[in-house]
Amino acid sequence: MNGATDPRGDAHPASAVQAISAAALISLRADMLKFAQFQVRNAETAEDLVQESIEAALKQSSTFAGRSTLKTWVFAILRNRIIDHVRQANRTVSASSLHEDDENWLERQDAVFSENGRWRDSARPQAWPSPEESMQSQQFWRIFETCLDHLPPNTGRVFMMREFLGFDTAEICSQLGITSTNLHVILHRARMKLRGCMEAGWGRPGETAC
Amino acid sequence: MLNCVEVTEICSLELEQPLPIGRRLGLGMHLMMCSGCTNYRKQLGLLRQIAQAYADGRAATDVSRLGESSPD
Numbered sequence: 001m002n003g004a005t006d007p008r009g010d011a012h013p014a015s016a017v018q019a020i021s022a023a024a025l026i027s028l029r030a031d032m033l034k035f036a037q038f039q040v041r042n043a044e045t046a047e048d049l050v051q052e053s054i055e056a057a058l059k060q061s062s063t064f065a066g067r068s069t070l071k072t073w074v075f076a077i078l079r080n081r082i083i084d085h086v087r088q089a090n091r092t093v094s095a096s097s098l099h100e101d102d103e104n105w106l107e108r109q110d111a112v113f114s115e116n117g118r119w120r121d122s123a124r125p126q127a128w129p130s131p132e133e134s135m136q137s138q139q140f141w142r143i144f145e146t147c148l149d150h151l152p153p154n155t156g157r158v159f160m161m162r163e164f165l166g167f168d169t170a171e172i173c174s175q176l177g178i179t180s181t182n183l184h185v186i187l188h189r190a191r192m193k194l195r196g197c198m199e200a201g202w203g204r205p206g207e208t209a210c
Numbered sequence: 211m212l213n214c215v216e217v218t219e220i221c222s223l224e225l226e227q228p229l230p231i232g233r234r235l236g237l238g239m240h241l242m243m244c245s246g247c248t249n250y251r252k253q254l255g256l257l258r259q260i261a262q263a264y265a266d267g268r269a270a271t272d273v274s275r276l277g278e279s280s281p282d
Contacts, residue, residue, distance in 0.1 A: 027271075028267075028271070031267070031269070031271055035264070035265070035267075069267070069268075071267040071268075071271065072266055072267040072268060073267075074267065075265065075266060075267030076266075076267075079265060109215070113214060113215050116213065117213030117214055117215040117216065118213060118214045119214050119244075119246040119247075124245070124246035124249075125246050125247075125249035125250045125253060126249060127249055128249075128253060128256070131256055131259070131260070135260065135263060135268075135269075135270075136270060137270060138270045138271075140270075141264070141269040141270055144260060144264065144269075159261075160261075163257075163258060163261035163262065163265070164261060164262075164264070164265035165265070166265075169226055169227075184219075184222065184223055184226065187222055187225075187226065188218070188219050188222035188223070191222050191225075191254050191257060192218060192222075194257055195250065195253050195254065195257060198253075198257070199253075
């Protein structure tokens with residue numbers, strides 16, 4: 001795995017480091033930090049994880065084969081560190097904090113669905129523009145980040161454990177001390193909110209976001 | 211007959227576990243008649259791909275953020 005640091009990495013001569021310049025890694029720092037901050041709410045911890053990942057990347061630079069982009073490679077290192085951190089942090093989610101996340105859910109559902117459970121015309125999902133093209137644009141990713149920021153804290157955390165870090169559902173349940181029913185409800189709400197926000201910000205050009 | 215509220219729940223569940231045959235049939239019937247849920251289902255799959263691309267560091271780097279957090 002990419003998370004394993006070569007213990008003798010310190011002894012690498014400068015030439016190994018030249019394959020990946022420190023400047024190139026530092027240029028990725030802001031994106032790495034943003035990614036870490038979504039999942040690690042403590043700002044200092046997020047900074048530390050990013051810093052450690054950059055240092056580990058420099059030490060392991062000889063293992064960067066160039067088959068992926070530098071950013072993808074260094075994100076794999078960072079992701080593994082976040083996974084380790086999340087596992088160690090052993091955070092449980094209380095039923096009451098999940099309940100707080102649910103405030104306004106029913107009202108929002110009323111705005112989206114009519115009494116007979118069908119989409120209201122104003123909220124019916126529309127076809128989206130080509131995702132492949134959009135994913136090349138910075139604007140698209142800024143909208144995605146804004147929409148992630150809009151998720152309620154616990155909802156967002158659970159969604160990111162599943163979709164960013166790739167935890168399986170059983171591990172999320174045991175880590176957070178929730179039932180699989182809770183988990184499915186949280187993921188469903190996260191996806192619905194995120195989808196609605198993405199459609200408002202990007203899927204319907206010209207209309208204002210969220 | 212499933213309504214759209216139920217179908218949105220099923221579309222999320224479907225990303226987590228295989229659906230029983232009865233649910234799959236009910237979903238298929240609903241989707242044939244409902245463009246909103248058809249788009250919804252497609253877009254949930256897309257959201258998963260988007261999230262994976264983001265976590266994989268494949269998001270376009272925001273040049274405006276460069277230098278914003280240089281360590282010095």
